[in-house]
Amino acid sequence: MPGKYIVAHNRDRDFYQLAAAVAEADLLECLVTDYYVGAQRFSVPRLKHRRSPLISADKTRSIPSTVALQALRGPLDRIGIDTIHNVNRRIGRKVRDVARRSPNADLLLYSSYAREAFVDPDLEDRKKHLFVFHPHPTLIGEILAPDVSHWRIGQSGLKEETGLTHRVDVLNDELSHADKVLCASALTKRSVVRAGFDADRVHVVPYGIARPMPAYQEVRTKADPLRFLFVGQAIHRKGVHHLLAAWQRHRPANAELVMVCSRSQDGLLENLPDGVRVKSGLSNEELWKEYCRAHCFVLPSLVEGFGLVLLEAMSAGCYTIFSENTGFADLGLPENTGLQCKAGDTTSLGEAIERAAGMFADGKIHHDEIRQTSELFSGASFRERVRECLGM
Structure with a gap:
């Protein structure tokens, strides 16, 4: 024993x-x-x-x-x-x-x-x-x-x-x-x-996925703009500056980026490019709705112990873009579930954003399949x- x-x-x-x-x-x-x-x-x-x-x-x-x-x-x-x-x-x-x-x-x-x-x-x-x-x-x-x-x-x-x-x-x-x-x-x-x-x-x-997630709500429609989502602190190691720079150069047509940030550091959220909205102070229920509305979740961290928000986003059916310095890089996810980018490389991140947008346009990404994949990581x-x- x-x-x-x-x-x-x-x-x-x-x-x-x-x-x-x-x-x-x-x-x-x-x-x-x-x-x-x-x-x-x-x-x-x-x-x-x-x-x-x-x-x-x-x-x-x-x-x-x-x-x-x-x-x-x-x-x-x-x-x-x-x-x-x-x-x-x-x-x-x-x-x-x-x-x-x-x-x-x-x-x-x-x-x-x-x-x-x-x-x-x-x-x-x-x-x-x-x-x-x-x-x-x-x-x-x-x-x-x-x-x-x-x-x-x-x-x-x-x-x-x-x-x-x-x-x-x-x-x-x-x-x-x-x-x-x-x-x-x-x-x-x-x-x-x-x-x-x-x-x-x-x-x-x-x-x-460590905590019980609320019931899934299907709120995405074909009429919605392609919505990218970031959730986390707006701090340097999360790669926020890389995300904003990549967005400015590679923003897909009819796309928006929603950033849910608990705090901001070093002026990282100043002078935001077009198509970016910042939210804070959301309840758990409101945050879950953001996951369910988003088509693609982005976490381009320079340093991350794992990135539990990636799992939470996947459980809501979000496609994921993540750097090799997150725990998702260890999971061997297929391309129809997520894309890995190079940490600190805005070109690599921008290309991943563009590729994800193209896959959505071609109907190659299915939110229900992503939700089912998330069940493997309980x-x-x-x-x-x-x-x-x-x-x-």
Whole structure:
């Protein structure tokens, strides 16, 4: 009988899929997180989504102080405190304490929360598995810096991704003590190996669709303009500047680009070309309608741990255009489902946009077939691959 696992992360990362993977096998010792419905004496209505049907509250340990810290993040960050780093450390210490009291439990921890337990001499005999959800900053810097230099935009994004050396130190300590590393994309694996970790101990486990999606609504009509969609933060590493440049040069006739952005950085959404509309503050229901209206979803990221929005778009029948630096590059999708472009190359991206438009005009893309293909990439399949990787 394999041992049980302690899992840890902040917020509802990946919709609790990693903890759920071991919970389904009755091998979850404990999930340590900031807030989980039913796990603490108080409730926060705006956090009512922080739960999973696969994880009971009595299998979790919450840390109320981290909820308070995150509520104060804005003013704390403005006076020079790295709030999230402090939250991560509190979660890490809680993991260590829980593990000390659970002598038969091994560790399956997200990066950023593992160091305290991994380096503890009292836990030296535990199996230490690390899920690295975002590429290592060393490779990120090597990818982003030349692009920043060429486009003269994205300096603050580069600093945000690579400039917090104390966070990099934590990740390096975690990697040096890990027995096995799991990550969701080949790019993340490449970054971990580039940072010096043994490639044989790094395993790629691609995500599936993690959260239940609303019922599909067929709202596309032949009279509609060809609608391209981007969903995500308008930040440098997402390739927003490449998308806008490619759109300006290669915009198909009677086409529009809708960008749903939670925040914008470095002036990336200034001076928009014709045919671009920006939306923000959408509810989950409103965002789902945007997916269902769109014909083609575009994510030309320079750096991406995976790109879960691609799976969500596919589940709504969207054709996808994605760079080789997303997790979709690992899935081997057929051309009638998606097109890969070269990251940072506006010509490659523009040609993909034009080719997609031509395929739509020729009737070669069918949204129902794409929705059916998306069923191959389910949350259940991701959880099964996690268990296989752990030897269950």
